[in-house]
Amino acid sequence: MNVLIIEDEVFAADKLERMLKEIDPSINILAKSGSVKESAKWLSGNTADLIFLDIQLSDGISFSIFDQVSINTPVIFTTAFDQYAIKSFPGKQYLLLTETHP
Amino acid sequence: MCFNNIHNYFPFKRLLSLLLGLAILIQLVVLTYHHLSGYYILSGYLDFFLRLLLGSLLSLISGFMLAYPDLYVIRYLNSLTPWGEKIFMRISLQLSFAVFFSIVISTTFTVLVNWLNPYTEDFTGVLIYNAMIYAVINILLMSILEGWIYYSESRQSRQIAENLREELSQIRFEVLKSQINPHFMFNSLNVLSGLINVDAAKAQLFIDEFSQIYRYVLETIEQPVVTLNRELEFMRSYLFLQQIRYGESLTYSVNIISGHLHLLVPPLSLQVLLENAMKHNIVNDDKPLKIEICSEGDYLIIKNPVQPRISVTSTGLGLKNLIKRYALISKLEPEFKIENSFYIARIPLIKVEQNERTDN
Numbered sequence: 001m002n003v004l005i006i007e008d009e010v011f012a013a014d015k016l017e018r019m020l021k022e023i024d025p026s027i028n029i030l031a032k033s034g035s036v037k038e039s040a041k042w043l044s045g046n047t048a049d050l051i052f053l054d055i056q057l058s059d060g061i062s063f064s065i066f067d068q069v070s071i072n073t074p075v076i077f078t079t080a081f082d083q084y085a086i087k088s089f090p091g092k093q094y095l096l097l098t099e100t101h102p
Numbered sequence: 103m104c105f106n107n108i109h110n111y112f113p114f115k116r117l118l119s120l121l122l123g124l125a126i127l128i129q130l131v132v133l134t135y136h137h138l139s140g141y142y143i144l145s146g147y148l149d150f151f152l153r154l155l156l157g158s159l160l161s162l163i164s165g166f167m168l169a170y171p172d173l174y175v176i177r178y179l180n181s182l183t184p185w186g187e188k189i190f191m192r193i194s195l196q197l198s199f200a201v202f203f204s205i206v207i208s209t210t211f212t213v214l215v216n217w218l219n220p221y222t223e224d225f226t227g228v229l230i231y232n233a234m235i236y237a238v239i240n241i242l243l244m245s246i247l248e249g250w251i252y253y254s255e256s257r258q259s260r261q262i263a264e265n266l267r268e269e270l271s272q273i274r275f276e277v278l279k280s281q282i283n284p285h286f287m288f289n290s291l292n293v294l295s296g297l298i299n300v301d302a303a304k305a306q307l308f309i310d311e312f313s314q315i316y317r318y319v320l321e322t323i324e325q326p327v328v329t330l331n332r333e334l335e336f337m338r339s340y341l342f343l344q345q346i347r348y349g350e351s352l353t354y355s356v357n358i359i360s361g362h363l364h365l366l367v368p369p370l371s372l373q374v375l376l377e378n379a380m381k382h383n384i385v386n387d388d389k390p391l392k393i394e395i396c397s398e399g400d401y402l403i404i405k406n407p408v409q410p411r412i413s414v415t416s417t418g419l420g421l422k423n424l425i426k427r428y429a430l431i432s433k434l435e436p437e438f439k440i441e442n443s444f445y446i447a448r449i450p451l452i453k454v455e456q457n458e459r460t461d462n
Contacts, residue, residue: 008386009289009347011296035386058351058386060412 001027004048006065007078008034008058016052016078035059040068048073055079108173112251117169120246125161128239129154160211164236165243167207172244175199176251196248200240208236270430274323276423277370286377293347308346311339322369326431327452330402331363337372337395344380351385357396365451367402368427374420375404375447383445384409401437401448408443424449 003020007013013032020027030048033039035058043065053062053075109117133153136142144150175196183192212232215221221228290312297305318336322328334356345352376393383406385391394405421438428436434450 009292010349011347012289012292014296015292035384035388037388056413058411059384059389064412 001050002030002048003027004030004039004042004046004051004073005032006034006039006051006057006062007032007054008056009054010034012054012078036062036064036068039065043069043071047071051075052078108170108177111177112173112247116250117166117173120250121162121165121169122158124239124243125158125165126154128161129157132157164207164211168203168236168240168243169247171203172200172240172247176244176248180251196244197241200244201237204236204240205233207240208232266430269426273423273426273430276419277427278319278323280374280420280423289347290343293343297346304346308343311342314339315343319370325369326427327366328369329363330358330365330367330397330451333367333369333372334358334363334395336370337376340373340376344376348380348385348391349387351387351390352380352393353390354393354395357394358402359397362397362400362402362451365400365453367449367451368424368431371424371427371449372402372404374424375449378420378447379404379406379445381413382410383407384411397451400451400453402451404447404449405444408440408445 001024005013005016007016013034017029017032020029030046031042033042037059039057039062051071051073055062055077056079133142133144133150137144144153179192179195209229209232212229216225216228294305294308294312297308315336318332318339322332341352341354372395379393380391383391389409391406391409394403396403396405421436425436428434428450432450432452434452436447436449438445438447440446
């Protein structure tokens with residue numbers, strides 16, 4: 001699976017990458033971008049099977065990426081601000097996942 | 103003389119009811135005394151009622167003529183020497199005024215009444231007698247007015263103090279809340295988590311600086327001000343953490359006049375300003391952010407280029423809280439402006455004499 005990580009905190013992006021590799025080493029992290037600008041640029045010339053998306057990026061809010069490019073890839077929001085994820089695109093299906101510990 | 107002002111000091115309605123009450127009371131006493139002593143025996147209820155009415159009216163008028171000078175004297179003396187200082191001199195002054203005014207007013211009235219309806223007995227005797235009565239009544243009146251004013255001012259002060267205390271707690275709570283805000287905390291922990299496996303030594307350093315920050319928050323939350331020196335120490339820890347997070351995209355310079363280091367600022371004021379700078383501006387490889395911290399005149403200046411980004415976590419409460427905290431300790435206010443596409447925040451550096459409580 002090809003994955004795009006959009007996250008402005010370098011350490012958080014690295015951590016996510018590590019976690020994904022632990023789950024399945026065959027997951028391929030195509031790119032890690034931290035800004036709306038960088039992400040829109042990458043998405044206009046590339047595609048991924050899955051996108052991990054943070055809400056707050058270094059130059060703005062990630063929703064504005066989708067004003068610049070349209071994508072049909074499933075998106076997993078990785079953010080503490082769950083109310084923003086829910087305010088997501090109308091008509092799209094979403095699932096709110098929260099981490100639980102046994 | 104502005105009558106309106108004095109009624110802010112003591113409301114007219116209250117004065118009217120006080121004087122009316124006193125006037126009627128005094129007339130009742132006088133009429134009863136005269137009737138019983140044989141000086142003037144009332145000829146019936148109507149006579150009693152009419153004399154009471156007329157007497158009360160005259161007393162009311164003289165009451166006002168006594169009360170207003172009394173109030174002005176009280177207000178003047180209160181502004182000169184607040185209660186607690188030079189009590190003996192103040193009481194002597196007030197009593198002298200009271201007696202003096204009452205002699206003036208009573209003489210005026212006695213002469214007037216004598217002109218309208220001459221006294222049959224010795225006029226000088228009547229003058230002295232009336233003057234004594236007026237003096238006693240005015241001393242009583244002045245005491246009542248003084249006491250009432252003191253009581254209502256004391257009550258007002260207590261209310262204001264209570265409100266301020268509440269507001270202060272609220273402000274401190276907000277400062278604490280902003281420090282424990284999940285965003286800062288979890289970002290920092292994420293950074294730490296990333297460092298541990300990559301650079302253990304740096305991770306240790308990170309933990310030390312991170313705990314320094316929270317130690318500082320807990321130590322200074324009760325204090326209205328800290329020295330600039332201490333605040334700058336904290337700032338270095340804070341920016342150290344931020345630089346690990348942002349890498350080379352965040353740089354800063356510090357240029358403080360050493361003479362300013364002992365001056366005072368509210369604790370964590372720098373943190374608020376720096377956090378704002380990072381929150382509202384782009385900080386990445388494409389557009390790095392350089393923050394300048396310097397001092398000029400009696401102000402601390404935080405300056406950064408404007409490269410805006412939209413932020414979900416912006417509430418404006420941090421700055422509002424800072425402005426409120428300054429209002430509690432100083433007449434000077436923080437100033438914020440944009441100049442030549444730089445955002446400039448200037449916060450006053452408080453001098454030590456203006457503050458009773460300082461730290462280290």
